[in-house]
Amino acid sequence: MTEVKVVADLDQIAKTAAEYIIEQVRKTDNRFSIALSxxxxxxxxxxxxxxxxxxxxxxxxKVHVFWGDERCVPPDDPDSNYHMTRxxxxxxxxxxxxxxxRIRGEADPADAAAxxxxxxxxxxxxxxxxxxxxxxxxxxxxxxASLTPNxxxxxETERWVVPTYYxxxxxxxxxxxxxxxxxxxxxxxxxxxxxxxxxLRQVLLGPYQxxxxxxxxxxxxxxxxxxxxxxxxxxxxxHN
Ligand code: 6PG
Numbered sequence: 001m002t003e004v005k006v007v008a009d010l011d012q013i014a015k016t017a018a019e020y021i022i023e024q025v026r027k028t029d030n031r032f033s034i035a036l037s038x039x040x041x042x043x044x045x046x047x048x049x050x051x052x053x054x055x056x057x058x059x060x061x062k063v064h065v066f067w068g069d070e071r072c073v074p075p076d077d078p079d080s081n082y083h084m085t086r087x088x089x090x091x092x093x094x095x096x097x098x099x100x101x102r103i104r105g106e107a108d109p110a111d112a113a114a115x116x117x118x119x120x121x122x123x124x125x126x127x128x129x130x131x132x133x134x135x136x137x138x139x140x141x142x143x144x145a146s147l148t149p150n151x152x153x154x155x156e157t158e159r160w161v162v163p164t165y166y167x168x169x170x171x172x173x174x175x176x177x178x179x180x181x182x183x184x185x186x187x188x189x190x191x192x193x194x195x196x197x198x199x200l201r202q203v204l205l206g207p208y209q210x211x212x213x214x215x216x217x218x219x220x221x222x223x224x225x226x227x228x229x230x231x232x233x234x235x236x237x238x239h240n
Contacts, residue, residue: 038081070103109163146173
């Protein structure tokens, strides 16, 4: 099932996503696995989730936190997705260290990717990395996680996690591949702002060209896809 949900603004994206996560954790009997993303949009969600009014409605003992991608920098670097999550969310919730599974951005990118793939295989103990929820952002160029335009990572069908060089930012990243994202039970894109509007229209309504628009690769095989977008981001297609 694919759903596009348009809400007023970034604040509403964050609150709607927080309620969604609360509900998904509640519905899950045993452990709940979630992969987070970097970027400014999830940051707002993390800040909301860290507030007592939201935080206290989650049984955190069930929750296991992962990342869909990481920049290849040390974990205390301001560019690190782990660092951003720690400051906005992890420092404010009762998770034990063995519930937090970060990508080692400080390591060699190929080693970090291989290590993380191994960690996922151990965690899921099957050939299917079935996350309960994967959160994604969409970059201005149509990338998601660190699946960036015209890179070999987009063709990957076997590996779960790969190193990849992001030309636009001139840095190495480690990222989930499309097969991992598409094996999830629920995938939620968070997209905010007028700067994303035209790209979002192309991704949702334009021709299928995943090498230019990697977000189009996201099509869960046996799961739900939700696009949670604000009115500014929806402007290009909502009124046309
Ligand atoms: C990253 C990401 C990336 C991000 C998008 C959207 O580490 O950069 O995981 O895929 O989610 O670029 O970012 P914004 O929300 O900042 O636009």
